[in-house]
Amino acid sequence: MPELPEVETVRRSLAPELENRKITRAVVRRRDMRVRAPENFESLVSGAAVRGTTRRGKYILIELSNERMLVVHLGMSGRLKIVPASTDYLEEKHDHLALELSGGAKMIMNDPRRFGSFQLLRRENWTQEKPFAAMGPEPLGADFTGVVLLERLAGRARNIKSALLDQNIVAGVGNIYACEALFKAGIHPARAAGDLNRAEADRLARALREIMEEAIACGGTTLKDHKLPDGERGRYGEKLSVYAKEGELCVNKCGGEIQRFVQSQRASYYCPRCQRER
DNA sequence: CTCCTGTCCTGCCGGC
DNA sequence: TGCCGGCAGGACAGGA
Numbered sequence: 001m002p003e004l005p006e007v008e009t010v011r012r013s014l015a016p017e018l019e020n021r022k023i024t025r026a027v028v029r030r031r032d033m034r035v036r037a038p039e040n041f042e043s044l045v046s047g048a049a050v051r052g053t054t055r056r057g058k059y060i061l062i063e064l065s066n067e068r069m070l071v072v073h074l075g076m077s078g079r080l081k082i083v084p085a086s087t088d089y090l091e092e093k094h095d096h097l098a099l100e101l102s103g104g105a106k107m108i109m110n111d112p113r114r115f116g117s118f119q120l121l122r123r124e125n126w127t128q129e130k131p132f133a134a135m136g137p138e139p140l141g142a143d144f145t146g147v148v149l150l151e152r153l154a155g156r157a158r159n160i161k162s163a164l165l166d167q168n169i170v171a172g173v174g175n176i177y178a179c180e181a182l183f184k185a186g187i188h189p190a191r192a193a194g195d196l197n198r199a200e201a202d203r204l205a206r207a208l209r210e211i212m213e214e215a216i217a218c219g220g221t222t223l224k225d226h227k228l229p230d231g232e233r234g235r236y237g238e239k240l241s242v243y244a245k246e247g248e249l250c251v252n253k254c255g256g257e258i259q260r261f262v263q264s265q266r267a268s269y270y271c272p273r274c275q276r277e278r
Numbered sequence: 279c280t281c282c283t284g285t286c287c288t289g290c291c292g293g294c
Numbered sequence: 295t296g297c298c299g300g301c302a303g304g305a306c307a308g309g310a
Contacts, residue, residue: 002304003304034286034304035305058304073304074304075287075303076287076288076302076303076304077289077302111287111288112288112289113286113288113289114286114288115304115305156281157281162282165305167304174303174304175302177303223302264283265282266302266303
């Protein structure tokens with residue numbers, strides 16, 4: 001489910017609930033997530049204060065006062081909820097983690113598929129640790145340009161769609177926004193990544209930035225699972241051009257009909273008139 | 279190195 | 295109504 005815009009909107013609405021609060025108690029129901037949570041998770045987290053929150057790619061980073069970084073990934077179906085302290089810990093099916101906070105609220109992670117994770121890294125060198133050490137640039141970063149993208153795609157034989165999904169090439173892009181950005185840039189998803197020219201890389205970098213900024217402003221895309229911690233849905237789904245639009249007429253009024261095909265076991269959607277294979 | 283395939287897990291939807 | 299196959303927004307290991 002959650003790509004960069006969804007993760008960022010979750011982080012933003014979570015931040016005021018967490019920052020400067022103390023984690024008075026942690027309860028773990030299931031540790032066997034995509035990455036297994038450490039056995040001493042509860043004791044490492046309990047008593048720590050939350051200094052701040054940030055995001056890298058699709059990960060939410062919760063900076064603790066005790067030299068640890070709590071790293072949360074929502075996988076495909078993960079949600080973070082803020083509930084009153086009086087709520088039962090195991091209230092809903094697939095509630096796996098609860099953090100009791102000073103101030104009378106709890107943060108609960110719910111994830112039916114358990115593709116998500118919560119883990120702890122050392123704060124001082126988290127950027128050198130596993131998922132982050134090789135991760136590509138942030139598409140919303142000031143230094144993310146067509147030139148940078150072109151450089152990272154150079155020499156790649158694989159198709160541009162799967163390259164965009166590779167977190168080590170660009171961070172935070174998932175299936176929806178990869179399809180949408182390629183459409184906006186007028187690039188066919190099956191093109192070889194290394195064959196893009198400068199103008200195409202410029203358009204693609206710009207499209208990624210603009211789409212993600214707009215999606216964040218809309219609270220992300222809710223197709224199914226994604227909800228903000230207060231239960232609200234993201235509204236960017238109304239603005240999608242090609243994703244899950246198979247058979248519909250292209251929004252560019254070119255007369256083309258949106259096609260669906262599978263690349264790397266993932267559905268791709270595109271307009272055959274606006275995105276030429278060449 | 280690079281790239282592709284299969285797999286982890288549960289829920290939902292459509293077809294019969 | 296019930297069962298079954300297919301599909302889902304992600305990431306990683308393993309092998310070619």
